[in-house]
Amino acid sequence: MDLFHDRPHVEDIRAMKAQGQQLSMLYVATPEEAAAAEAAGIHILSIEGRRWTPEMREAAGCCFVQVGLPLGPLGDPGKRLVTAEDYLREAFDLAAIGADCFYCVASYDIQKALCDNHLAVVGHIGLVPSYITWTGWRAVGKTTEEALTLWAHAKRMEEIGIFGAELEVVPDRIAKFLSEHTSLMLFGMGAGPYADAQYLFTEDVCGYGVNRKPRHAKSYGDLGPELDRIQQARIAAFRAFREDVDNKGYPALEHTVPIEDEAFDAFVAAALD
Template sequence: MVHRNTRPTVSDIRAMKSRGEKISMLYVTTIDEAAAANAAGVHMLSIEGRVFSPQMREAAGNCFVQVGLPYGGWGTFQGQHLATAEDYLRAAYHFTAMGGDCFYCAASFDVQKALCDNHVPIVAHVGLIPSYITWTGFRAVGKTAAEATTVWSEVKRLEAIGCFGAELECVPDRIGAYISKNTSMIMLGMGAGPDADAQYLFAEDVLGHTDGHKPRHAKTYRNFAAEFQRLQAERISAFQEFVADVNSGAYPERQHNVSIPDSEYEAFVAGINDQTPSH
C-alpha cells in the first residue's frame, strides 16, 4: 500500500501550478482504471464517492485523488442524500479517512464555505455545471462578455471562501487562460483550453467507450468499444456452449466430479438401507 507521505498534497499541486507545470487528470470508475492511471503517471484522479473504496485508493497509488461528494439527486452517502453542511462534512471526513486528498462539491456557497472553514480541500465547479444543467442547457458558457464576467465573479467568490480549486468546464480558451492565470485556485480544465492548470478527461472518452453524447473536448486514444463488443459476443457464445453441454450431458465430465471409493459408497448405501424402516 502506498504510504500517505509519498503521495502529492494540496501544497504539491499548488506548487505545480506556480511552476507552470502541466497537470493531467482523469475521471475513473474502476479499480483497473485507477491502477492504469497510476502506472501511466497521471497526476490527479476524480472518483465519485459511490465507487471510492480503500481498494481503489490503493490502486490509485501516487495519484492525487479528488473524491466526488454526491449532490442532490446525483447520488447518496450511506443511503441518504446530502443536504446540510454537517452532512457534507461527515461524508468528507469519511472519505478522508479512506484516503481522499480533496473533495468535489457542487453544493451552495454556504456549504462549500463550511467545508473550507473546517480545512477540507474543496474543488467547486464553474462554467458548464452538469448538476445545474437545467439553467443553462448543454452548451459552452462564457462566450459573451457578460457571461464570462459571471464565471469570473463565481471564481473569485470561491477563492474568497477558501476553495482549493474548481472544475472549469466548457468555457472559451481565452477565458480559461485568463481565469487560470489570475486565481490562486487550481483550475481543472475540461474543455477550457490549453492554459487551464490541469487537463481533465473522462477515462471512458480516452478509451473510446462513451455511452451517448461525446463532448467536443474529448479525445479518444483507444477503441475499447469494439473490444467490449467482441468480448460480449465471446461471453454469449461461451454461455451458449455451456447451456448446450448441460442439455446434452456433455457437462460435467468425469474430471469435474468428486469420486468416492466403491467400498465407501457401498457402505453408505448399506447404512442407509439399515436405517430405512421396513413396511
Template sequence: MGMYHARPTVADLRARKTAGDKLTMLFVETEDEARAAAEAGIDMLSVVAPLWTPAMRAAAGDCFVQVGLLYGALCTGEDYLRAAHAAMQTGADCVYCAASLDIQKLLCDNAIPVVAHVGLIPSQCTWTGGFRAVGKTAAGARAVWDHVKRLEEIGCFGAELEVVPDRVARMIAENTPLLLLGMGAGAHADAQYLFAEDVLGHGVNKRPRHARTYRNFAAEFERLQRERVAAFGEFIADVKSGDYPGPEHAVSISDEEFESFLSELGR
C-alpha cells in the first residue's frame, strides 16, 4: 500500500481560498526548476503534458501540480480524457484544459479536477483582439464573468485568469468557488502565477507586463556558454600540442607482459 502524500489536495486549496490565503504558482520546464520551487515553498506548479514524467513528479515534491493538456495536440473528448487520466496516474493533482465546454465537462464528469482559462486565452486570442487585456469594457467584463459562471456549472475546479482589470478580477474571485490563478489580473486573484523563465530572467519570448524578474539567468547562461566554448578550445589545443593525454591518463602494462605480447606477434 502506497504512502499518503503530504502535498495539498483540491479540498485544501479550496479551504485556503475561503480563508483568504494568497497562493503562489510557477510554470516550470525542468526538474531543477521544480525542485527549486518545492524547496522554496511554492504552492502550485504548472507543467505541460510532454514534460510530465515520474521524475518531474518526484522533483516537484509537495507542490500541487497542474498538468497542461496541449490544446490542438488533442482533438476529441476521448483524446483529452485519455491524456487526463494518464497525467493523473503519473501523479498530477489537476489538469489544465482550454478545449470546449463539453470536453471540459467530460473531464469534470469523470471526477478529474479541471483548470480552465478565462480572459486572455492565448490559443484563442484572435477572438478578443490578440495579446491584449480582456474585460476593459462593461460588456467585456461581463463576458469574463459569464464564462466563469459556465465553468462553475460544468464542475471546473479552477481557471487561469489572464490579463483582466484588477477590479474585475476581484469581483469575480470574491463571487466564485473556482480557484482563480491570476496572470496579470491584479492582487485579488486567488494565486499569483508567473513563468519561471520570467522570474529567473532567461525567457526567449517577450516578457509580459505583469511579470517581475528576480534574477539575470540569461547573463549567467551566456557566461557559461562562453566558458564551454573556451574549455572545448583548450581541449583541442592540448590534443594538437600533445599535452593531452598525459601519462596520468594512460593505462600501463608491465615490461614483461608487453615483451611477451610482442613475442606472441613474432616481433
C-alpha cells in the first residue's frame, strides 16, 4: 500500500505554526469526503478510528490525518480501550495504515504512554464532548477560574509530550494566549481566528447536516436538498424494482442466459439417466 510519504509530518505542521501559517482542518466520514478534501487542498483531516481503512488513507492522499482513539467501547462490543496497553495496541494498528497523529482524551497516564512510544497525540481543551456531563453544551473558559484551568491543562499536556489539542468553544482571547504561550498545535473549533488550524465538520461546510448547526459553524454549500433529491430517487428506483419483481416483470427474456434446445435436452436426459 502506498502510504503517501510526501504528505506532511509533525515537524512540517509545527514549522507551519512557527511561520504563522493558518491551516484548514475537516472532519470527514467517507472516502469520497476525504478525496474531495485532498483535491481541495485541505491541510488536516480528522477521521474516527472505526472508519480508518487503507481505502481512507488512499483517499486522503497527501493530507495530514488525525485518527480518533475513542473512550471505552469500539465498534466491536467485545473490544474496549481501557488500559494504556489497549490504547497502544489500537494506535499501532492504526499507524500501520498510515495515521499521522492520534486524538485521545483518556487520562494523562494513557496519553503519556502513547507519547513515550513516539506517537503524536492530540488532546482536547475547552468543550470536550466526551466529558460533556461536567460542563454542559456551552463555551468554556469565560471566567478567570475556568480560563486558568484550561491553561493548566494545556501546560500539563505539553509537559507529557502531547503534540496538539482540539480547542473547542473557548473565548478568542484565551485561544490567542494559549497559541502564543504553548508549543501545542491548536486545532480551533469555535475558538476564533487565533488557533493554528480552523476545524469544521464536513456536514456543516457542505450544508447537509441533520443536527443543529453550532454557532461557530459556517456553510459553504447547500448539498442537503440535492442529497435529499438523490435519496428520494433511490427510494423510487428501489420501489419500482420491488414492484417489477412482485409483478413478475423482472427478470425478462433479455435478462436471462439462453441455452440451445439440443444441449438442454441432452442435459436433462443425462441428468435423469
